[in-house]
Amino acid sequence: MKLKRIACLLLVFLCLISTAEAKKETKKKEKAYFKLLEASAQKTVPGIPGAQPKTNYKFIIIWQGAKYPETFFWRGENGWLTCSILKAHKQKSKTKGTFGVDYKTESASGDNIHTGDTLQLTPIVGGKFPIPAEIPADAKNSLYFKTGGSAWLSFPVKNITKKPDVIMQ
Numbered sequence: 001m002k003l004k005r006i007a008c009l010l011l012v013f014l015c016l017i018s019t020a021e022a023k024k025e026t027k028k029k030e031k032a033y034f035k036l037l038e039a040s041a042q043k044t045v046p047g048i049p050g051a052q053p054k055t056n057y058k059f060i061i062i063w064q065g066a067k068y069p070e071t072f073f074w075r076g077e078n079g080w081l082t083c084s085i086l087k088a089h090k091q092k093s094k095t096k097g098t099f100g101v102d103y104k105t106e107s108a109s110g111d112n113i114h115t116g117d118t119l120q121l122t123p124i125v126g127g128k129f130p131i132p133a134e135i136p137a138d139a140k141n142s143l144y145f146k147t148g149g150s151a152w153l154s155f156p157v158k159n160i161t162k163k164p165d166v167i168m169q
Contacts, residue, residue: 081123
């Protein structure tokens, strides 16, 4: 009788340990492909009467993925826009009172982007790329990208800093 109780307790103990180990294995942390340093929007008001103002977005990221990014798209309030990808290098602003950090940029193609590179992503109006079927129609304020052979990956942008308006004359 005592032997049966000990065997049952041992069985229950082993079951509890195995379920705890199974929970530990399922909690894998996803590796981030990039770190967002800055997200900004700046409105340009044209000096021509009747012309519509235009909002320009800019994203500064540090690439952390093992494979280089093939393409980036911005899904904002106004649609699906392809992004230009430039390498960015921080430089001190010579103008007193400028908002944010200035970056010197240079062109970047896929295979010369490496882990640790700082990139500037700028959505470009007028692209002819349709939204892929995998992208949710209600998705807003997200960067979408692909790396070598991956499916579409998304990165929601929660905070976008509003820079002072540029008023043309």
